[in-house]
Amino acid sequence: xxxxxxxxAEPARARARTRKRAARRTQSASMADVARVAGVSSQTVSRxxxxxxxxxxxxxxxxxxxxxxxxxxxxxxxxxxxxxxxRTIGVITFGLSTTGNVRTLEAIATxxxxxxxxxxxxxxxxxxxxxxxxxFSRLGELAVDAVIVILEVHLLDASTLSMPPxxxxxxxxxxxxxxxxxxxxxxAGGTRTAVRHLLDLGHRTVWHLAGPEGSYAAQRRTDAWRAxxxxxxxxxxxxxxGDWSAESxxxxxxxxxxxxxxxxxxxxxxxMALGLLRALHESGREVPxxxxxxxxxxxxxxxxFLPPLTTVHQDFAEVGxxxxxxxxxQMRQDATEHGTTLVPxxxxxxxxxxxxxxx
Amino acid sequence: xxxxxxxxAEPARARARTRKRAARRTQSASMADVARVAGVSSQTVSRxxxxxxxxxxxxxxxxxxxxxxxxxxxxxxxxxxxxxxxRTIGVITFGLSTTGNVRTLEAIATxxxxxxxxxxxxxxxxxxxxxxxxxFSRLGELAVDAVIVILEVHLLDASTLSMPPxxxxxxxxxxxxxxxxxxxxxxAGGTRTAVRHLLDLGHRTVWHLAGPEGSYAAQRRTDAWRAxxxxxxxxxxxxxxGDWSAESxxxxxxxxxxxxxxxxxxxxxxxMALGLLRALHESGREVPxxxxxxxxxxxxxxxxFLPPLTTVHQDFAEVGxxxxxxxxxQMRQDATEHGTTLVPxxxxxxxxxxxxxxx
DNA sequence: GAGAGAGATGTTTACGTAAACATCGGGGCG
DNA sequence: CGCCCCGATGTTTACGTAAACATCTCTCTC
Numbered sequence: 001x002x003x004x005x006x007x008x009a010e011p012a013r014a015r016a017r018t019r020k021r022a023a024r025r026t027q028s029a030s031m032a033d034v035a036r037v038a039g040v041s042s043q044t045v046s047r048x049x050x051x052x053x054x055x056x057x058x059x060x061x062x063x064x065x066x067x068x069x070x071x072x073x074x075x076x077x078x079x080x081x082x083x084x085x086x087r088t089i090g091v092i093t094f095g096l097s098t099t100g101n102v103r104t105l106e107a108i109a110t111x112x113x114x115x116x117x118x119x120x121x122x123x124x125x126x127x128x129x130x131x132x133x134x135x136f137s138r139l140g141e142l143a144v145d146a147v148i149v150i151l152e153v154h155l156l157d158a159s160t161l162s163m164p165p166x167x168x169x170x171x172x173x174x175x176x177x178x179x180x181x182x183x184x185x186x187x188a189g190g191t192r193t194a195v196r197h198l199l200d201l202g203h204r205t206v207w208h209l210a211g212p213e214g215s216y217a218a219q220r221r222t223d224a225w226r227a228x229x230x231x232x233x234x235x236x237x238x239x240x241x242g243d244w245s246a247e248s249x250x251x252x253x254x255x256x257x258x259x260x261x262x263x264x265x266x267x268x269x270x271x272m273a274l275g276l277l278r279a280l281h282e283s284g285r286e287v288p289x290x291x292x293x294x295x296x297x298x299x300x301x302x303x304x305f306l307p308p309l310t311t312v313h314q315d316f317a318e319v320g321x322x323x324x325x326x327x328x329x330q331m332r333q334d335a336t337e338h339g340t341t342l343v344p345x346x347x348x349x350x351x352x353x354x355x356x357x358x359x
Numbered sequence: 360x361x362x363x364x365x366x367x368a369e370p371a372r373a374r375a376r377t378r379k380r381a382a383r384r385t386q387s388a389s390m391a392d393v394a395r396v397a398g399v400s401s402q403t404v405s406r407x408x409x410x411x412x413x414x415x416x417x418x419x420x421x422x423x424x425x426x427x428x429x430x431x432x433x434x435x436x437x438x439x440x441x442x443x444x445x446r447t448i449g450v451i452t453f454g455l456s457t458t459g460n461v462r463t464l465e466a467i468a469t470x471x472x473x474x475x476x477x478x479x480x481x482x483x484x485x486x487x488x489x490x491x492x493x494x495f496s497r498l499g500e501l502a503v504d505a506v507i508v509i510l511e512v513h514l515l516d517a518s519t520l521s522m523p524p525x526x527x528x529x530x531x532x533x534x535x536x537x538x539x540x541x542x543x544x545x546x547a548g549g550t551r552t553a554v555r556h557l558l559d560l561g562h563r564t565v566w567h568l569a570g571p572e573g574s575y576a577a578q579r580r581t582d583a584w585r586a587x588x589x590x591x592x593x594x595x596x597x598x599x600x601g602d603w604s605a606e607s608x609x610x611x612x613x614x615x616x617x618x619x620x621x622x623x624x625x626x627x628x629x630x631m632a633l634g635l636l637r638a639l640h641e642s643g644r645e646v647p648x649x650x651x652x653x654x655x656x657x658x659x660x661x662x663x664f665l666p667p668l669t670t671v672h673q674d675f676a677e678v679g680x681x682x683x684x685x686x687x688x689q690m691r692q693d694a695t696e697h698g699t700t701l702v703p704x705x706x707x708x709x710x711x712x713x714x715x716x717x718x
Numbered sequence: 719g720a721g722a723g724a725g726a727t728g729t730t731t732a733c734g735t736a737a738a739c740a741t742c743g744g745g746g747c748g
Numbered sequence: 749c750g751c752c753c754c755g756a757t758g759t760t761t762a763c764g765t766a767a768a769c770a771t772c773t774c775t776c777t778c
Binding site for chain 4: 389390391401402404405406408409433434436437438439440441442
Binding site for chain 3: 030031032043047049050078079081082083
């Protein structure tokens with residue numbers, strides 16, 4: 001009857017469009033469609049969609065009704081193209097193996113969502129210079145306005161970090177020097193508290209089971225451990241190294257257990273501490289009676305270790321939150337002062353530390 | 360002569376454009392810019408950019424040179440708009456707290472990157488129907504072509520999962536029924552192997568420390584545990600429940616330790632098993648001499664527990680890979696047969712299981 | 719040597735949104 | 749009573765890319 005089947009007024013174009021649309025499996029409705037249904041111009045739809053003032057209440061209601069009827073969703077690609085921003089933050093990270101990274105990532109995702117931003121993951125398979133550089137160059141064609149880097153490794157030399165222009169960067173837990181803003185856990189503070197706790201208990205000195213070479217966090221902890229011992233006038237025993245894994249902690253632990261004069265160990269993370277506990281147990285050295293152990297991170301499981309682990313609590317959530325806050329701030333005002341924000345840590349004393357056994 | 364330096368034929372527009380561009384803080388170069396420098400049309404640039412054939416080698420080289428000179432990066436928003444796809448996969452997940460989710464996510468990110476897709480995170484703060492529904496509706500305006508759901512919870516009723524059209528979905532580790540494709544670990548198989556292992560060792564029956572109610576994975580494990588016991592003609596002891604955390608495993612463990620005739624426990628995940636081990640230890644019951652313990656997941660730390668934990672190994676990486684493969688396949692061919700893909704598990708026998716102590 | 723065909727390149731157009739500018743009533747004020 | 753301004757809405761245009769179509773130049777064949 002009426003226009004339903006094309007009155008051939010200007011049928012060619014209209015029909016072509018319809019056909020194409022149908023072929024493209026129920027494409028979602030566009031502003032133009034909503035506008036047609038609501039009997040207004042697409043610009044008015046845009047204004048409603050973006051909550052702009054200056055739209056009559058009655059009109060607004062009609063538009064909203066039309067949107068609902070058609071199930072209209074703004075096309076974010078078109079939006080991004082027009083606005084020149086994606087409302088997306090990229091996170092470059094090497095693996096999600098370490099608890100810390102994951103918790104930070106989670107906090108980032110939550111904070112970002114809260115600010116109306118999405119988070120895109122940029123995994124780096126192997127932490128080599130080339131891989132990292134690759135991730136950064138892929139980044140160029142990626143739909144992100146800003147990037148948060150959680151590579152704790154020492155791979156961020158100046159040449160590597162060449163960002164496309166107007167992409168803001170914040171680096172977590174690393175030493176991006178003065179090129180970028182950094183959010184870091186107070187590694188040094190936490191370490192010194194831990195070492196002091198052991199010394200205060202009466203231990204003559206404190207051994208250290210360190211993280212892998214090349215890790216910034218590991219190095220900071222090692223440096224602070226040594227500094228605190230020296231400040232207390234003690235000599236630092238030789239360094240023992242692991243690779244963050246419980247397994248490596250176990251192997252290192254077997255060596256440590258063989259040292260009769262070792263009464264206290266500061267371990268660079270909780271996983272390795274777990275392995276160390278096992279090694280000490282198997283070697284017949286009791287914790288904390290024979291050896292005191294302190295970890296780092298305070299993973300949820302730490303309170304269930306045998307014995308429950310004294311450890312340094314890190315606030316990963318806060319780190320993530322600050323990273324997001326930092327990027328957003330940088331995006332708003334193109335400010336370029338670089339600095340480091342420190343997130344405090346605190347010592348959680350459980351049952352793996354005690355005064356040395358009287359001899 | 361030619362148009363090369365704008366013979367003031369139409370200078371106004373050109374200049375306006377240049378000015379605007381400069382004002383917009385070094386906007387990156389567009390195809391048109393590259394085309395101008397290379398002395399070709401933008402379409403040719405497009406062809407080079409997309410690796411299409413039919414471009415003269417010499418021309419291609421010039422275009423590539425121009426791209427390099429200008430630091431050209433394709434604008435992904437424009438691309439997405441034109442192509443109607445974002446080359447992005449969204450992952451809806453509740454928290455990243457459980458190891459499994461994280462490992463799966465990591466595998467998803469890696470596989471996706473390998474296929475040229477990005478991964479966007481859609482965190483769900485609290486696993487309530489409303490929250491989940493909210494995440495799904497936000498999804499509508501999100502730049503994703505497909506969605507992978509890793510909510511292991513029973514919150515995926517039909518009404519909740521209303522996807523925008525043409526967005527493909529794959530569900531990991533849950534029971535999306537026949538609405539969506541599902542990739543799931545072979546919970547039942549793993550569980551039955553674990554229970555059988557304990558029965559084969561000579562235990563009269565096997566207790567079960569289950570995961571929280573409402574968790575699909577937990578329920579599957581519980582069902583299979585009961586089924587396997589019945590199949591062997593044993594009676595199933597009363598269920599003990601935790602919430603996946605080591606802490607909850609400890610509390611449940613204290614109760615279990617008080618049961619003198621309990622000689623074998625199948626625990627629904629490794630974290631709870633850790634707590635259980637601690638509770639048993641503190642209660643003076645030795646593992647595996649007094650009580651055998653089997654976990655589920657095979658987290659990296661499991662081999663460092665005291666004693667090293669016998670557990671069911673899950674291949675999270677494979678699950679993630681299959682999820683990506685699944686969504687991509689669905690995107691290519693609009694196939695709509697729904698089914699479940701099972702990823703096998705295997706029992707890893709360590710030191711926490713042994714025959715019951717002879718009485 | 720004329721026509722066909724293939725390869726190389728240019729031109730037009732559309733994707734969906736939103737800024738900028740244009741239009742159109744009507745109410746207040748001199 | 750006429751002018752100006754303001755609120756509400758419509759029209760034009762541009763964002764950067766790529767499909768579709770157009771053109772143009774060779775070369776090969778009969």
